[in-house]
Amino acid sequence: MSVELNHLGASRSEELRLFFHADELAWAVAGTTSPNPAVGCLLLDDTGRIIGQGATQPAGGAHAEVMALADAQTHGEDVRGSRAVVTLEPCNHTGRTGPCSHALAEAGVARVDYLFADPNPQAQGGADYLRAHGVEVNGPALSPTHKEDEPPTQWVPIFAVETWLTSAVHLRPHVTLKLASTIDGFIAATDGTSQWITGEAARRYVHEDRARRDAIVVGTGTVDADNPRLTARDESGQPMPQQPLRVVMGRRSIPDDAAIHHPPGQALHLREHDPRVVLQEMHSRGMVDVLVEGGPHITKAFLDAGVVDRIELYQAPSLLRAGQPSMIAPVNLSTSMSDIRELNPRQMRVLGRDTLWTLSR
Amino acid sequence: MSVELNHLGASRSEELRLFFHADELAWAVAGTTSPNPAVGCLLLDDTGRIIGQGATQPAGGAHAEVMALADAQTHGEDVRGSRAVVTLEPCNHTGRTGPCSHALAEAGVARVDYLFADPNPQAQGGADYLRAHGVEVNGPALSPTHKEDEPPTQWVPIFAVETWLTSAVHLRPHVTLKLASTIDGFIAATDGTSQWITGEAARRYVHEDRARRDAIVVGTGTVDADNPRLTARDESGQPMPQQPLRVVMGRRSIPDDAAIHHPPGQALHLREHDPRVVLQEMHSRGMVDVLVEGGPHITKAFLDAGVVDRIELYQAPSLLRAGQPSMIAPVNLSTSMSDIRELNPRQMRVLGRDTLWTLSR
Incomplete structure (x- = not known):
């Protein structure tokens, strides 16, 4: 999979820096999450201060968004009105854990920026759910591409979630x-x-x-x-x-x-x-x-x-x-x-x- | 040629930064100086401010030290008591130009730091001449090494003068x-x-x-x-x-x-x-x-x-x-x-x- 930068506007470098930070959290759990993706999530207050961070737990455990919400609450932070930055579209699926889209909306998160769309038909729809519940949603910031005739000229860093994305697409x-x-x-x-x-x-x-x-x-x-x-x-x-x-x-x-x-x-x-x-x-x-x-x-x-x-x-x-x-x-x-x-x-x-x-x- | 860091004391990173700066001047003339080496020279006053810089001119023209002295004088700087940082031991040889060691001593330069020793029997001796004339001399900061059994572990940058050093040693x-x-x-x-x-x-x-x-x-x-x-x-x-x-x-x-x-x-x-x-x-x-x-x-x-x-x-x-x-x-x-x-x-x-x-x- 190759990836292409898109949807990143004027604040692109700041937005990328946040995604890279969330991706670092994801790398720290890479290898422990299968069959789930290694995802990282930041929560920021309206001044841009990080009030919570989390990454996917081993299968059956909490996803990154839920971990970040719990982290913020543990530290007495108010997550209402906060912004979530997450390396994968929040899931909309009830499996061994509840859907992250619901958890974010219920917690009162105001804005969600996500890096990659979820290609998994069972889990996708998180962005739509969030929008329908009044959350501002930005994403995907990156799209996988397979255009062999137009190779990207920039070197795009490797994100922890990519292995799972490939697996979800190619089964x-x-x-x-x-x-x-x-x-x-x-x-x-x-x-x-x-x-x-x-x-x-x-x-x-x-x-x-x-x-x-x-x-x-x-x-x-x-x-x-x-x-x-x-x-x-x-x-x-x-x-x-x-x-x-x-x-x-x-x-x-x-x-x-x-x-x-x-x-x-x-x-x-x-x-x-x-x-x-x-x-x-x-x-x-x-x-x-x-x-x-x-x-x-x-x-x-x-x-x-x-x-x-x-x-x-x-x-x-x-x-x-x-x-x-x-x-x-x-x-x-x-x-x-x-x-x-x-x-x-x-x-x-x-x-x-x-x-x-x-x-x- | 491989090179090895040596003789760099506590101020090593600052000293290296100055040598890298002088080497940049040398790279700018690389390819125009043969049969002479591409050398760069900085002159600093006693506060560390750069008061002159120069690089080797095409054969028959001035060497880096003389160019740096001229640059300082053109800008009305006082070179007496200054410190020269040069990527090769100043020459002690009268060819088409006079010896740089003499030019530095006559100008009243107080200290000379050089990166590589001059292996050329005709030109070497600049460091000794300078010391004999009351100048503080530090160098060589780097030594070529050919110890194949002990490869250096650090990646040493490529200096412009190295091609000439190899040529001078191997004829x-x-x-x-x-x-x-x-x-x-x-x-x-x-x-x-x-x-x-x-x-x-x-x-x-x-x-x-x-x-x-x-x-x-x-x-x-x-x-x-x-x-x-x-x-x-x-x-x-x-x-x-x-x-x-x-x-x-x-x-x-x-x-x-x-x-x-x-x-x-x-x-x-x-x-x-x-x-x-x-x-x-x-x-x-x-x-x-x-x-x-x-x-x-x-x-x-x-x-x-x-x-x-x-x-x-x-x-x-x-x-x-x-x-x-x-x-x-x-x-x-x-x-x-x-x-x-x-x-x-x-x-x-x-x-x-x-x-x-x-x-x-």
């Missing part, structure tokens, strides 16, 4: 493909060794990233070759509190004593090589956000299936000169420059000596 | 290798088309970059395949005032009507395929800073000869999936991860949708 988990290479494009030496292409800071970031995902996907080939644990570990090597499900796809058997099975119960072997089927299975288990850390063949399969939403490219400031030549298994294609597929650059992060470039489609 | 021009690829590492489609991998902003930057070089080097193969002009052109396609010499290396003939010969007189065909010989010839013509824009074979030749000082990697946010596989002509090597060659990341620049990563050895 499958959002897929991030992790790639890593030297600057000359190699992923491993000719003898197959590939450890430590990137440095300590990049490796630490991979673990933080894993902790924010619902699942990590690799192929049986990676389990055979590298026997990875795929857990999210902190600097001292200890498992982080939040762990993604570890999914191995492919028809080959994996040994019972593979590292991925320790600690037990967090790994799943799907005897399937079609990414669409694998994603369907994960979607049915409530997974919204998966990270594919497979080798060139898994990478190729996901690209060929057209289900890659985001690419994270780790690059080491190194030359290898000869090695395993491609991050993606070779395709036997004749190409011309007209076949190039443009992605949208979203973020460039410096991780020690390495860089991480995040791109979306 | 050949400093070599920057320009590479461009998609994120999956391709430089061209399978049909050989390669135009427009990167976007407008990156193409504009290439021209600005060329204008700061003494020469651009390509192989006869590139002339055959692309028939490039290799001029530095502005946004409207007009040649910039400062043009690099265009050097074609290789034993094959190039057609008289090749674009590189228009306008005439700025291209040189060296019938040679050894980068060291080509660089020697360019060094004898006073060239300090060359940009190699060749294809995979020229790239390989310069890397194999061990004469690549800096790499500029342009990357487009695009996937090609299949294409000409390597930025560097393949080498028939067996590699292990222990063969990896670590470079030093120096700068990451966003150019529209593309990125430019600059690395040095």
